[in-house]
Amino acid sequence: xxxxxxxxxxxxxxxxxxxxxxxxxxxxxxxxxxxxxxxxxxxxxxxxxxxxxxxxxxxxxxxxxxxxxxxxxxxxxxxxxxxxxxxxxxxxxxxxxxxxxxxxxxxxxxxxx
Amino acid sequence: xxxxxxxxxxxxxxxxxxxxxxxxxxxxxxxxxxxxxxxxxxxxxxxxxxxxxxxxxxxxxxxxxxxxxxxxxxxxxxxxxxxxxxxxxxxxxxxxxxxxxxxxxxxxxxxxxx
Numbered sequence: 001x002x003x004x005x006x007x008x009x010x011x012x013x014x015x016x017x018x019x020x021x022x023x024x025x026x027x028x029x030x031x032x033x034x035x036x037x038x039x040x041x042x043x044x045x046x047x048x049x050x051x052x053x054x055x056x057x058x059x060x061x062x063x064x065x066x067x068x069x070x071x072x073x074x075x076x077x078x079x080x081x082x083x084x085x086x087x088x089x090x091x092x093x094x095x096x097x098x099x100x101x102x103x104x105x106x107x108x109x110x111x112x113x
Numbered sequence: 114x115x116x117x118x119x120x121x122x123x124x125x126x127x128x129x130x131x132x133x134x135x136x137x138x139x140x141x142x143x144x145x146x147x148x149x150x151x152x153x154x155x156x157x158x159x160x161x162x163x164x165x166x167x168x169x170x171x172x173x174x175x176x177x178x179x180x181x182x183x184x185x186x187x188x189x190x191x192x193x194x195x196x197x198x199x200x201x202x203x204x205x206x207x208x209x210x211x212x213x214x215x216x217x218x219x220x221x222x223x224x225x226x227x
């Protein structure tokens with residue numbers, strides 16, 4: 001049972017490039033979340049999903065897109081990367097929305113230059 | 114809108130000393146409250162949670178937290194800190210029909226001196 005996995009661990013992008021951050025969980029959790037973490041700012045919710053085929057915006061969705069074609073995978077797409085997207089990205093999953101317990105992946109550190 | 118404030122950005126304690134990390138929240142209904150810990154370069158790990166019932170909750174690694182509704186607080190405590198407790202600690206709030214969404218505080222960095 002690997003839990004929540006994220007790839008890659010590190011990435012450097014040039015301004016205007018695109019990339020997909022991968023997130024997968026093997027716990028059969030319906031709820032999945034993408035956060036970004038900036039120093040001194042805590043974690044901000046980018047997008048979330050309540051099940052396959054259902055996604056919705058969080059607090060800071062601009063510049064990102066998501067899809068959820070399977071229960072296991074929840075990729076985050078960056079189009080036209082900007083320096084403001086330099087951050088650490090965390091994916092999380094939860095088995096039950098009423099308990100709100102989230103399990104986090106190890107994160108992806110992204111630098112846009 | 115819900116929010117969480119952690120007033121202390123950085124706290125330094127000596128090993129063996131007691132610890133209290135502060136957390137104040139704003140939430141329109143009964144809150145679900147959490148403390149997470151993040152070691153350098155790692156993801157977040159759940160320390161403890163409060164949903165209802167006893168206002169003093171116990172967590173992993175010897176941590177506890179007390180929910181005080183009148184003060185809108187959920188402070189984290191540990192009677193004797195170990196060097197391995199050095200990390201960043203996040204308080205979070207959620208609940209109701211928020212689809213499991215959590216709002217996190219800014220985090221408190223804990224440094225432990227030998």
